Amino acid sequence: MKGGMNATPPAMEDAIGRGEAAARPRRTLADLPGPPGLPVLGNLLALHPDRWHLEFERWWRAHGDLFVVRMGRQPVLVVVDGELVRDVLQRRPAVFRRVRAIEAVSREADMVGLFSADGDAWRKQRQLIHPTFHPRHVEGFFPSIRDITGRLRELWARAADERAARDVLGDLMRYSVDVTSSVAFGRDLNTLERGADALQEHLQRVFLGLNRRMLAPLPYWRYLGLPADRAYDRALVAVKRLILDLVTAARREIEGGADRPARPRTLLELMIAARDGEDPRARLSDAEVYANVLTMLLAGEDTTANTLAWILYYLGSRPDVQARAREEVDRVLGGGLIPTLEQCKRLEYTAAVTQETLRLRSAAPLLFLEANHDTAVGDVAVPAGAGVVALTRATGRKPEYFGDPESFRPERWLGGAPSTLPHEPRMALAFGGGPRVCPGRAMALLECAVTVGMVLRSFTVHLADHTAPVQERMAFAMQPEGLRIRFTKRASA
Numbered sequence: 001m002k003g004g005m006n007a008t009p010p011a012m013e014d015a016i017g018r019g020e021a022a023a024r025p026r027r028t029l030a031d032l033p034g035p036p037g038l039p040v041l042g043n044l045l046a047l048h049p050d051r052w053h054l055e056f057e058r059w060w061r062a063h064g065d066l067f068v069v070r071m072g073r074q075p076v077l078v079v080v081d082g083e084l085v086r087d088v089l090q091r092r093p094a095v096f097r098r099v100r101a102i103e104a105v106s107r108e109a110d111m112v113g114l115f116s117a118d119g120d121a122w123r124k125q126r127q128l129i130h131p132t133f134h135p136r137h138v139e140g141f142f143p144s145i146r147d148i149t150g151r152l153r154e155l156w157a158r159a160a161d162e163r164a165a166r167d168v169l170g171d172l173m174r175y176s177v178d179v180t181s182s183v184a185f186g187r188d189l190n191t192l193e194r195g196a197d198a199l200q201e202h203l204q205r206v207f208l209g210l211n212r213r214m215l216a217p218l219p220y221w222r223y224l225g226l227p228a229d230r231a232y233d234r235a236l237v238a239v240k241r242l243i244l245d246l247v248t249a250a251r252r253e254i255e256g257g258a259d260r261p262a263r264p265r266t267l268l269e270l271m272i273a274a275r276d277g278e279d280p281r282a283r284l285s286d287a288e289v290y291a292n293v294l295t296m297l298l299a300g301e302d303t304t305a306n307t308l309a310w311i312l313y314y315l316g317s318r319p320d321v322q323a324r325a326r327e328e329v330d331r332v333l334g335g336g337l338i339p340t341l342e343q344c345k346r347l348e349y350t351a352a353v354t355q356e357t358l359r360l361r362s363a364a365p366l367l368f369l370e371a372n373h374d375t376a377v378g379d380v381a382v383p384a385g386a387g388v389v390a391l392t393r394a395t396g397r398k399p400e401y402f403g404d405p406e407s408f409r410p411e412r413w414l415g416g417a418p419s420t421l422p423h424e425p426r427m428a429l430a431f432g433g434g435p436r437v438c439p440g441r442a443m444a445l446l447e448c449a450v451t452v453g454m455v456l457r458s459f460t461v462h463l464a465d466h467t468a469p470v471q472e473r474m475a476f477a478m479q480p481e482g483l484r485i486r487f488t489k490r491a492s493a
């Protein structure tokens, strides 16, 4: 490894250039505190497969805002201090990158899209794709989002009639699959009503396989073809064929001669039509469009579904919050059952409930990065290739940024009477930060507003069993394990 653990890196041009506090590093990774580990395995055995994010947070409480854990022999720097986390996220893609395994596994699947690309390839994609998430486009997607929200309402109305407790996370996963696939490539899978469709089953297999491989300590699948890996390979072929057919058809329609241009209606069409203002020759290739359609499905589904599930958890466990949000929804929606776009924008307290849920239950509570070259984080020298974990949810739980941090207090996000509690919204990092901040934020928040507005207008939300613990489980995103909700219909609905 260039530099090595005890090397002092060269002057920090990257930081100095941007006027940051550029003290010469005084410490090395070896100087930092951290949990004791085993000789070869380091701290790996402490990481429970479903709850490893909690272990990182437990170590944070024991060792402070900057510490080191060992993944096998490799030391990894863990950062919680808000200024340092923001600085690391900001210095991408030049100084830090996403951990290499993400790109390697994506490359094997021919899907190096916005999330997994790095360096110049990422720059090009981001420049072309970011404008497709402009509010004008996101608002253009609203009618389909609203229709699909109507289906979710019907499903939960039937459950209320039957007095049945619902596995709401399952329902919300299907809801977000339907929303994301219709927004991404104009195909309404309607899994909410029809159950899993063949494409959805393939996608699920692909996502589980990617997740397994990105987290695997060794690339065993290159040597061993386990049944799950063969199923993953087959699913990938099917998904690729379908999406590439859609790309070819859309490209023909958008770029094809006389009857062009149809107004782009989906993310896929927007990507095909995307042109770089500075370099009009720069376009996304078919392979890049394919990779990014899949990336949007992957990045947009579980994250949004889990955030919505956690919101329902808080509504069910905090009747005071539910009553206040319901009062707002009734006032804003009047006789309507599902909010319009304009009404979504006026649901301020509901938006505050979402922000507070994201702060306490971020679907992605940590980000895995890697240093591209010798650098420093604060006063700590970080050698090229070293892993850096940004513990973003923990940052949002530090009392100097958010007073009374463990309490669910949506009102902290509202303007109005100044509070005596510290409140630093820039330290709420559920969507990441810097140049790679989540481009789907506005769309996700819109989905949350329309869904929560719909729910509160029609139903009262109850936890099915107040005594059953709801626990955090880390799958592709952080899930509320054991959450079951009972809906009762409101008289006015």
Ligand code: HEM
Binding pocket: 089, 114, 115, 116, 126, 180, 295, 296, 297, 299, 300, 301, 303, 304, 307, 362, 363, 364, 367, 429, 430, 431, 432, 433, 434, 435, 436, 437, 438, 439, 440, 441, 443, 444
């Ligand atoms: C509540 C829902 C969501 C949460 C909590 C969330 C969270 C995140 C986070 C933490 C990142 C990493 C940011 C960073 O590295 O600084 C990210 C990246 C990304 N997200 Fe989201 N996301 C959500 C919804 C969506 C949706 C709906 C889409 C698209 C349809 C989307 C597309 C992406 C993409 C493409 C990236 C990679 C951006 C890049 O590396 O340049 N996300 N998201």
